[in-house]
Amino acid sequence: MRWVVSVIFLLFVLSGRMSAQVSQGGQPMKVAVLKSRGIPVAKMPPVDNHSLQQEKTLAGENGLKLKPLQFAHGFDVNISPETDGVWTYNINGFDVWQMRIVSSGAYSLNLIFEKFHLRSGAKLFLFNEKENRYLGAYTSYNNKSTGKFAVSPLAGDELVVQYEVPAGQNAKNDFVISQVNHDFTGILKYSDRRPRGITAGACNIDINCAEGEKWTDIKDAVCRIIVNGKELCTGTLLNNPREDQRPYVVSAAHCYDLLKYAETSIYTFNYESPYCAPLDGDPSNSVSGSEMRAFSDSLDFSLVELSLVPPPEYRPYFSGWDRRGLLRDSTTSIHHPQGDIKKISYDYESPVRSSFESEYTPNGFLKIRRWDGGVTEGGSSGGPLFNKEKNVIGTLTGGQATCSNPVNDYYARFDLAWEYKPDSSQQLRYWLDPDNQNPEGVEGKRFYENEELCLAYTNLEEYDNHQNVVLKTNNSFAGYWGGTNSAGITEFSEKFFLPGETNVLGVSLGVGIIKLTSGSSAREITVNVYNGRDLPETLIHSETVAVKDLVADAMNFVGFTEPVEPSDTFFVGFEISNLQPRDTFVVYQSLREPDKENFFFFNKDNSWYNFKTENTESKSMTNVFELVVCNVSPLVNDTPLVQNPKGMLIYPNPARSVFIVETGQAIAPQNVNVFNLIGQVVEAKLADVDDRKVEIDLSGNIPGVYFVRVKTEKGMVSKKVIYMPW
Template identity: 35%
Template sequence: MKDRLKLICALAVILTLGVGITAAQTPIGIARADDIRAIQTVQLVSAPAVDLQVVTAEDIDRDLAGLAPRYAIANAVSITPERDGIWEDLGDGTLIWRVRAGAPGAISINLGFGQYVMTPNGSLRIYSVDGQHVRRPFTAVDNALHGELWTPLLITDEIVVEVVLPAEERDNLRLELTSVNVGYREFGSDNRSGSCNVDVICPDGDGWRGEIPSVAAISTGGSLFCSGFMVNNTAQDTTPYFMTAYHCGISAGNAASLVTYWNYETDSCGGARNGSLNQFQTGSFFRSRWSTSDFALVEMDSDPDPAWGVTFAGWNRSGAEATTAVAIHHPSVDEKAISFEFDATTTTSYLGTSVPGNGTHVRVADWDTGTTEGGSSGSPLFNQNHQVIGQLHGGYAACGNNSADWYGKFSVSWNGGGTSSTRLSTWLDPGNTGANSVNTLVVGGCSNNGDCDDGAFCNGAETCGGGGSCQPGNDPCPGQACNESNDSCEPLVCNNDGTCDAGEDCNNCGDDCISGTGVSCGDGVCETAAGEDCFSCPSDCNGKTNGNPNNRYCCGNGTPCTDSRCSNNGNICTTSGGGMSYCCGDMACQGDENNSNCSIDCGPPPVCGDNVCDVGAGEDCASCAADCCGSCDPVGTSCIDDSDCCSNKCKGPSGGKTCK
């Protein structure tokens, strides 16, 4: 139990338990209400109202004694279709049997059937009298070797139990209602857990999506609540082993009463408490438990529905401390939460601080994000490798304090008390492999690195990461070329042709490949001390590129960065010392830049023969007769102004000027 010295806080919220029911899902007692007796005339098995003053005092004592939190009071009954309730003929060859069960002032009701053997074509339904809360049909699929059925709870003070079966199967039905469990605390609702808890849907949980679905809220005996988790085994065969705390009360005598609620979570971070308890399993077989390390292990009656995405938590039995730790749990049986400890764990006795004490527990000094509460008991503690190293026994942590929690140590539970009924190893290492750890198993996902290998050498070695998702491999040939045809790495060849060819990069062929190489290149700061300049990091150092590296320009007239017109290793234009106030390569043709000295900004040099006499670029009749002769006068001819001359120079006294 969690925080054994704290008073149990009241749980409070209304869950979305029964939603829109389709015609096919509607119980016969509702769908054909006009054809059968009114529900108010059906026998009511009434349990006594809960005396809150008495049970509150009991719960304080239970908390101090380290017992599991309680949400309902179990009432023993003996109700069978042979002597109780009412049978009616529906007129189509089928029969319906009904009985009611409830208690005045009950917050919820759940039922325990000490005998349950449903006929091949029969079904049992439970629903609220108003039909607003309905559970799925229980059928012959739910028949188990232990012969019991324990239902999930319904938020109502009165339940209708309904059996429908073919008339010829009536004598084969074996059914006895033996426990009516009256809820006095709401199992899931608003404002229960502390405000510091972090919903698993929040971004904090993104790195733990594989482990989150392995954790469930649980009910035992129709009256106790805790957390627990599905756990992987070395065969990785999806055997539905489920683990929780010893003090949560599961034993060989009541394992059949276990009900697990999967994916009970909010649908938004910090949003409304709108989790649903509709994804549930009921029934299990006891496998082992040991009080010293406070563990209990059962095997569920059946596999969870694949649509629920339940995963199987990995574990580590080496006994090594976690460098960081994560808890996934149901605080106060609230929607699922995640908590983080960024410091290393230590090994101590339960509630002790001396290291290693008796070595039975893992101590979390204080939670850096989130906390744990009553209801978190039995939840897993994961190490930095996403492997369980313990389950919550108890502690003092809460929102608003920096107190510790203690987890029963998985490595101690491995051998436990030395027998199959007191240790984990018999069940979680069925092949006696001696493995120290296994990873979380995502059904349909990867379980080992081999599952992720795509067969392509040049893609590197893919790995199976946390949560059963494949992670891409690293470059197998850093600094070299990768040859997929023969799975080899080969030296790169830089041909210095001005083109960045396949296999060449800025590290091995800087003359051809102009990408920045520094880790900080691209941050907008020209860090010359780190080797950045206008060539190696043009994006930061005022360098511009235009095609192949032979057209790279930095500050000045397209000359190297040592140009006297530039300062700071050629990365900044300056007018001091005769420098120019412009940078060739800044994509602006300005100042003294022209086609000849800065083509990257001003365009390519003029081409003689393009029918344009580009005088500014030095073309004249003498140097380019094709463009300039005929449209201007050659040297020595008379002229009026400069525009008459191909040389653009008309000189001399007035009335006697000639082209010079």
């Protein structure tokens, strides 16, 4: 039978989750607490979310036009295993402490710990039983010299803190909970639009849209910052002349009301949609804690050093910077407006030196007179301003720019922050130039190489549109192509092609719908990896996760317990277990026209099928999947190699000089031409790589946009390449 395809176009609500930062995984132990005593509760004083929202809005209207975003109200507390909570002893070799914390009406809660020193073998979890969300395990690996530790927000207005310690040890002084933060905004977006209805304005541009093509590396330097559990800003990971991977992050001084807040801030990398669409990202690539190195109120900059170097799977890029103070045409900013997924803004004109407010250094800022694309908002504070060489020249302080009037944003000048103040704690030079080389700037760099070079890959392209694609039999609703159905489809898979000895660390699934009836704990999905050329053939790895731990309308990362090394062509998919008749689980897909490449394959009655040949309109499809893969070629970035005989891929793109053209069939250099924007053939050096690849060198041509045209047996194919030699 050939099936009919239709699509449900949902409101693409930006819902998602906040995951643990560098946690060790696992789940909390089941503890049978006696009903007669229960888990003791620490209840926070009542707050009015609406009043707090109005208060912050009014403060923004009447005060300085700074652009952080306050989303939570903090309560100072003193809760510890010594004086509070309940201990249950000798459960499977562990003593377990529990404490319930409630702040009525909170959309999420996060905690700040002090005197934090977990002992070897102990595990700390935070979980919300009603929302089926948990964080952890945190272990001695998370101990810091500061004795402080911050955790990401957890959905809901209550949570349980559970500390599991090897039995017989006195662990009552291992930490103190010093602050409970009540989210009055709804920052998590985990089940519905933010209660205030505020996400990044419609004029904002997702970083993985066409405007971000030439920022593929640089974007990975930009992170979202949760400051002391209450405020959102943006920061940038910086390189230095030693190129020693010191994890310095530059941002705005006004983001840190107190210098000590650096110690309890969380820095999240790669929080973005996998392609050009408002699909919420997975914020699990987080680092908790930093130390303030340099800070200046009057120049409004801060420099912190993270508590650890972001690991390879975070794919960190250390941005370059330029302290010359040159004002050239065009600037770009990458940031997290409203704390949302990563966005890009750009201005084709040169900024001007300007003063901001009387409290700040005169002429200490670069003024963007008008954005040509995108804008900044609350949460963008500290975001970088890049020059056309893609080096940092400023950090956002504030301004008047909005979607309706994108004018007058102010960036603190990097060149003044360099050494305007002589004190080492108030300048960048002491930290970024420890050997007194006095460089005018440094280039950005991705340090991890070979087995540790990790990148993200998706089959999604800009024309795609994530949807819940309906499956019909005999014109009747039969469920979804990407999940629950009554047509007997049991497994859903995506085809990938990555040459070489790559290691797959995990996959992010774009989950569209999760609706579970009561007693949902047994529902699971199993992620499977298969080798195979035309269809999945040999199962090489499986990973099972509970459906209740996933979040709808967001990317959900499923990490593998060990790296998986597939063949060049392989398949990644999932199957669902133990769903009840009224349960629904669906992964987003993008339905494509027949001339586009198909990547979706499904299993029915223990046989695999190609979606393109099994639907009545011969449509193609791709799943909303994104792989994290290591030991990859630096020439291949964020996109799999082409398989469609009519297709063509250029990488890297943008290119500094040399790039590869690959098609889905044999090509020869004599059948390849490069044209400029007015249709003239330009000089380029061409060389064979293999029968489907040609290397092109544009050295000597002026920077800009070019078109590569290839003559094949299937006709002419062409593709745009951006040549940026700097």
